Amino acid sequence: MNYLGKDVELKVVGTRPIRPDGVEKVIGRAAFGADFRVAGMIHGKVLRSPHAHARIKSIDTSKAEALKGVRAVITANDLPNIPSEEAFVGEGPANFRDMSLNTIARDKVLYDGHAVAAVAATSPSIAEEALRLIDVEYEVLPNVIDVEEAMKPDAPILHDDLFTQGVDPKPTKASNIAKRMEFKLGDSASAFSKADVIVERKYKTAPVHQAYIEPHACVVSYGADGQAQIWCSSQGQFMVRAYCAKLLGMDIADIRVFPLEIGGGFGGKTLVYLEPLALALSRKSGKPVKMTMSREEVFRGSGPTSGGAINVKIGATKNGRIVAAECEVMLQAGAFPGSPIGPALMTPFAMYDLSDVTIWGYDVVSNRPKVAAYRAPGAPVSTFATESAVDELAKQLDMDPLELRLINAAKDGTKAVYGPTLKDIGFVETLEAAKSSSHWNSPLGDAAPGKRRGRGMASGFWFNIGGESSGATYVNEDGTITVVSGNPDIGGSRASMGMMAAEVLGMDVKDVRTVVGDTTSVGFSFLTGGSRVTFATGMAVTQSAEMVRDELCKRAALLWEIPAEAVEWKDGKAYPAGENAGKFDPLTIADIAGKSARTGGPITGKASINAQGAGPGYATHICDLEVDEETGHTTVLRYTAIQDVGKAIHPSYVEGQLQGGAVQGIGWALNEEYVYTKDGRLDNAGFLDYRIPVASDLPMIETILVEVPNPRHPFGVKGVGEPPIVPPMAAVANAMENATGVRMSSLPMSPPRVRAALDASEG
Amino acid sequence: MARVTVASQMCRPFMGTVTEVEIDASNVRALIRELDRRYPGLGNQVEESMAVAIDGVICQDTYLEPINPDSEVCLIPKIAGG
Numbered sequence: 001m002n003y004l005g006k007d008v009e010l011k012v013v014g015t016r017p018i019r020p021d022g023v024e025k026v027i028g029r030a031a032f033g034a035d036f037r038v039a040g041m042i043h044g045k046v047l048r049s050p051h052a053h054a055r056i057k058s059i060d061t062s063k064a065e066a067l068k069g070v071r072a073v074i075t076a077n078d079l080p081n082i083p084s085e086e087a088f089v090g091e092g093p094a095n096f097r098d099m100s101l102n103t104i105a106r107d108k109v110l111y112d113g114h115a116v117a118a119v120a121a122t123s124p125s126i127a128e129e130a131l132r133l134i135d136v137e138y139e140v141l142p143n144v145i146d147v148e149e150a151m152k153p154d155a156p157i158l159h160d161d162l163f164t165q166g167v168d169p170k171p172t173k174a175s176n177i178a179k180r181m182e183f184k185l186g187d188s189a190s191a192f193s194k195a196d197v198i199v200e201r202k203y204k205t206a207p208v209h210q211a212y213i214e215p216h217a218c219v220v221s222y223g224a225d226g227q228a229q230i231w232c233s234s235q236g237q238f239m240v241r242a243y244c245a246k247l248l249g250m251d252i253a254d255i256r257v258f259p260l261e262i263g264g265g266f267g268g269k270t271l272v273y274l275e276p277l278a279l280a281l282s283r284k285s286g287k288p289v290k291m292t293m294s295r296e297e298v299f300r301g302s303g304p305t306s307g308g309a310i311n312v313k314i315g316a317t318k319n320g321r322i323v324a325a326e327c328e329v330m331l332q333a334g335a336f337p338g339s340p341i342g343p344a345l346m347t348p349f350a351m352y353d354l355s356d357v358t359i360w361g362y363d364v365v366s367n368r369p370k371v372a373a374y375r376a377p378g379a380p381v382s383t384f385a386t387e388s389a390v391d392e393l394a395k396q397l398d399m400d401p402l403e404l405r406l407i408n409a410a411k412d413g414t415k416a417v418y419g420p421t422l423k424d425i426g427f428v429e430t431l432e433a434a435k436s437s438s439h440w441n442s443p444l445g446d447a448a449p450g451k452r453r454g455r456g457m458a459s460g461f462w463f464n465i466g467g468e469s470s471g472a473t474y475v476n477e478d479g480t481i482t483v484v485s486g487n488p489d490i491g492g493s494r495a496s497m498g499m500m501a502a503e504v505l506g507m508d509v510k511d512v513r514t515v516v517g518d519t520t521s522v523g524f525s526f527l528t529g530g531s532r533v534t535f536a537t538g539m540a541v542t543q544s545a546e547m548v549r550d551e552l553c554k555r556a557a558l559l560w561e562i563p564a565e566a567v568e569w570k571d572g573k574a575y576p577a578g579e580n581a582g583k584f585d586p587l588t589i590a591d592i593a594g595k596s597a598r599t600g601g602p603i604t605g606k607a608s609i610n611a612q613g614a615g616p617g618y619a620t621h622i623c624d625l626e627v628d629e630e631t632g633h634t635t636v637l638r639y640t641a642i643q644d645v646g647k648a649i650h651p652s653y654v655e656g657q658l659q660g661g662a663v664q665g666i667g668w669a670l671n672e673e674y675v676y677t678k679d680g681r682l683d684n685a686g687f688l689d690y691r692i693p694v695a696s697d698l699p700m701i702e703t704i705l706v707e708v709p710n711p712r713h714p715f716g717v718k719g720v721g722e723p724p725i726v727p728p729m730a731a732v733a734n735a736m737e738n739a740t741g742v743r744m745s746s747l748p749m750s751p752p753r754v755r756a757a758l759d760a761s762e763g
Numbered sequence: 764m765a766r767v768t769v770a771s772q773m774c775r776p777f778m779g780t781v782t783e784v785e786i787d788a789s790n791v792r793a794l795i796r797e798l799d800r801r802y803p804g805l806g807n808q809v810e811e812s813m814a815v816a817i818d819g820v821i822c823q824d825t826y827l828e829p830i831n832p833d834s835e836v837c838l839i840p841k842i843a844g845g
Binding site for chain 2: 166182183184210267270305346374375376377417418420424429463464466467468529530531532610612614712722732
């Protein structure tokens with residue numbers, strides 16, 4: 001057990017208390033975005049483009065404005081026309097002009113579902129009727145959906161002012177390729193001459209939605225004094241505040257955002273869609289405005305993650321040492337630049353100790369919704385390709401794929417292809433845990449007639465991040481504790497924050513309540529994403545609890561009239577530190593809190609930090625599956641997710657993160673994809689036609705937590721939410737190859753595609 | 764002096780083909796200042812768009828992280844997440 005690098009007995013951290021938000025969610029009383037109401041509110045709806053690519057020639061809103069019950073109609077002209085301005089304010093580099101144009105189109109619509117106008121009315125049905133009365137005249141333009149098609153010189157161009165960055169000389173012709181990026185270590189081209197075996201293959205992945213169950217929803221009230229209140233479900237109340245202020249031309253201090261419960265985000269709620277429109281509608285109507293996306297709107301109007309096309313070439317010697325690797329990644333950004341091309345290039349070889357690697361890629365726009373983050377953005381796409389290729393390499397070398405990975409595994413001291421020398425990493429430990437796992441050592445079992453079984457494994461990497469976080473610990477009058485966090489609780493942070501505070505204070509976690517503060521009740525916190533909250537906000541909360549602990553000792557010293565240094569804190573009580581300090585009965589937190597007015601006032605600890613040193617996460621997954629030869633349907637029989645988590649504060653939540661990431665990755669592998677018509681319209685905008693795995697589809701995902709502590713965190717925490725979505729697609733594809741002998745290089749491996757691949761292999 | 768390396772081509776407009784330099788800097792702010800002195804414009808690029816990995820530890824948006832004389836410093840793109 002570890003606290004501040006010392007071996008101590010942890011009494012709360014590492015245990016599994018009942019989740020603090022569980023009862024309210026189970027009985028349906030937790031307030032999510034769509035549940036929230038305020039007195040006098042009216043209802044907003046969005047008019048969306050039916051075209052994938054079109055010029056807006058005119059918008060006539062007069063009939064809608066005249067409809068009884070309509071209180072406001074807005075178009076892009078009701079929001080400031082923002083100039084191009086790069087900023088790294090949310091979940092990656094953003095351009096505020098693009099963000100504004102994605103919120104509501106100005107001159108062109110760039111995807112099916114792009115917002116063009118919005119209405120607020122006294123009822124949802126009147127608002128919908130008003131949308132039908134808005135007359136938009138479009139000049140339909142050719143569209144391009146596929147990433148490789150979009151890169152062709154004769155492709156329809158989305159932005160006349162978009163010129164490829166990162167190439168020399170600077171281009172003079174507009175392109176859909178927003179950026180080229182490259183990482184290079186050694187000399188891969190020459191190093192291939194040392195290889196005995198070379199695998200070279202092209203892969204493709206589909207863009208997929210984060211598939212959070214709760215749709216985007218908000219209530220916004222713009223006051224007569226120019227100050228606004230926003231209640232919404234998001235991954236960051238401060239993110240919503242900053243973006244809305246920018247897009248509406250308001251001061252940040254004039255916006256207060258109240259975070260509601262969030263029904264899943266996974267990166268998809270790191271942007272704003274409805275909030276700026278609701279603000280503009282509320283400002284124009286003088287009424288609070290509620291907006292909720294339908295499921296169809298979520299699919300058509302909010303950002304999925306990127307799909308991509310990937311070319312991989314890997315060479316190894318006969319003894320399994322990888323000597324050279326090259327990878328080209330073409331990543332979809334959607335309608336505006338900003339795919340996660342950087343991480344897509346930095347991650348797929350980060351599991352290995354390689355000396356000669358070149359990896360390059362392209363950020364490509366096309367007529368799809370602008371992509372949003374999704375767990376480990378970029379990494380699953382490129383890693384599907386490289387981990388499939390590593391498996392193929394093992395087969396050609398007649399080696400165990402796990403042993404091949406062990407031979408080449410990155411360790412402390414390995415120089416990563418993206419630059420740094422790695423330290424405090426636990427990749428080998430995940431491989432060793434896989435090797436000794438019950439799953440890896442159990443027989444696969446015989447397939448029933450007409451079915452084929454296979455086992456595969458794959459690994460993955462994600463950096464994890466820190467960043468700005470705030471936390472506060474308050475001692476209440478009765479000795480209970482309130483912890484305030486600046487981050488929405490997506491993956492159990494109320495539990496982990498409370499547990500870390502309880503550990504520091506030596507108290508029972510049931511006496512600690514953690515709440516998520518609004519933007520005026522806690523210091524700025526970067527959003528919940530990047531697997532950063534338990535690490536970074538956990539550090540802030542731990543520091544705030546340490547301040548409280550130190551203050552409690554000072555107050556005890558005042559009561560005992562001895563020096564503060566003569567007081568020690570143990571098991572939730574103040575004790576005299578040794579016989580020389582005097583003889584006093586220990587004081588509990590309640591004892592000290594009861595006297596706080598007399599000893600200096602309320603006892604509070606607050607910390608605002610910019611946390612650095614998030615330890616990287618490594619994961620290794622094992623998948624057993626069975627393929628029905630007749631239908632091509634795949635059943636996952638057994639699945640184990642193994643991950644270096646640093647230190648699991650609440651192991652059940654950590655296991656849940658691993659299970660959730662694995663399930664989402666399995667869906668990405670087997671079923672999920674956006675289906676477009678020839679004219680660029682999304683054809684499966686709903687969960688009936690966009691098939692995600694449900695509980696009855698899958699076995700219980702087994703988990704193995706490996707704990708290689710992160711020395712930069714007081715309890716050794718590493719982020720856990722993102723690595724588990726990186727290995728699944730390759731693990732499933734490798735199991736599929738093991739079952740069928742067919743290497744499927746294009747996702748999803750849906751039944752028709754599996755059946756077609758089996759047909760092709762059988763001639 | 765700290766050894767500063769660049770693995771991606773993000774610094775090429777400023778550093779040309781140079782991918783490794785030695786710099787005497789005690790923290791990230793001093794590093795950015797010195798990089799900008801040698802390669803005008805690079806300081807802003809590092810400050811706005813890049814992270815600094817110091818001895819394998821990724822640091823973002825911070826001036827204060829210390830750099831030792833024998834540190835390995837790597838300039839990499841900023842990292843976000845989902």
